[in-house]
Amino acid sequence: MQIGIVGTGLIGASIGMSLKSQGYEVQGCDSKPEHIEIALRRNAIDSGVSLTEVSKLDLVFICVSPSLIVPISQEAYQSKGESSVFTDCGSTKTEIAAWATSNPDFVPGHPMAGHEKSGPSFATNWLFRGSKWILTPCETTSPRALDLVEEFVKKMDATPVRLKPDSHDRQVGILSHLPHILAGLLIESRKSIPKGDISGGSWKDLTRVAGVDPLLWADILISNRTELSDILSKFSDDLKMVTTLLDSNDRKGLERWLKEIAIAKEKQK
């Protein structure tokens, strides 16, 4: 059983570290030679190979930026091994799931893990431990491919969760992309006040992911722009509602809203 990793950044190298630590042979491919160097040094891969070579392996993880997943998968498929199974780790799923409809050995996926530092230097073999790993198989996806990917997701101590691609994109739009945008907007707001850190815990928490990997995140947000347009429009309406409560000095209304939030938060757990 040989594992291939296309894109040895934070996610790809973490997959490699986890599976290599369990005895699997892992080969990596990356357009940046320094990523391969670091991934080798950190024991995330056994060797750096070409896309052609990596595509022949048994299980191939495509861990590149969302807009590159379909073109790179298409290219990789030129030299795909007969029984090779592919999966990806992209943050939006509608586009890749449409492509996968005609490619039964490709299981679209998205591990719900990461952190605010990118690149293989920050990879760890426990990155996925305890987290959900979403898979958005199509009706045409081969059961063998789906089973294999789920088996390896579990090996990385993550829990596989099956979702429809559009439901996935809506949910991560709210659960991940919106928080990233708000974190950025908080940093933007702070530009108007003097330097000097008097912030407490809530500021540190809410801005942790701000400004993370701008090229990757521009790609992620653009790839989900249709869902995000709806989500941000609804968010803007809610913001107006809270602003009105404050502007009209409506203490009771604000208390009611905050109590509703406390209850909703408990229910969402």
Added chain:
Amino acid sequence: MQIGIVGTGLIGASIGMSLKSQGYEVQGCDSKPEHIEIALRRNAIDSGVSLTEVSKLDLVFICVSPSLIVPISQEAYQSKGESSVFTDCGSTKTEIAAWATSNPDFVPGHPMAGHEKSGPSFATNWLFRGSKWILTPCETTSPRALDLVEEFVKKMDATPVRLKPDSHDRQVGILSHLPHILAGLLIESRKSIPKGDISGGSWKDLTRVAGVDPLLWADILISNRTELSDILSKFSDDLKMVTTLLDSNDRKGLERWLKEIAIAKEKQK
């Protein structure tokens, strides 16, 4: 040296625990008998006393909800000891600083610490360790009172920082109140998606403080509504700007904005 605590909630009881662990005698006063009971059991106070009694002590911390600080301080001052020094822990400072102008022994303050659980059960003697503790003295504040409060802030391992009251209210509006509002709005957004937790780390971070102590937070937000009105209006404009970048599929513009955020975040450290 006897310490008085008015309001033995999370902040008041944490001050008590920290100072009692350093050998000070601490007396507490709270309108809720169960708070006094818990504070006694947790070694946050030596005894529960009346507001009249607590007001005679050497250093009195007023740890009540913002809208109650001026009325309670006024009442406490009826029986204030001649050399007693008072300080408060309220999240907004303009109103109390105006009152303190004619009360030189009162030093308006605000420890930048707390967490998402309220009440004396969650108090700890290290709550303020490593955090900033803002003081907004007036021109009329007595140097003796200011020195004494700063000395005790340091005893709790916090760093005293002096600010003008309006600058304080602007800064905490952005650094603390805005994050709390956004955390609530995130929970609001999530109501539109199915239950079932696929969220990652960013969601947990950004919603940690959502729905915390609704009565207290309605009071805090209302007490800072003038600043928040400006802050939310600017935030709403910034949100529109990002929405426009997404709606117009402006990848380059979004990359530019995210890069600016990454740079601003570094500068803000």
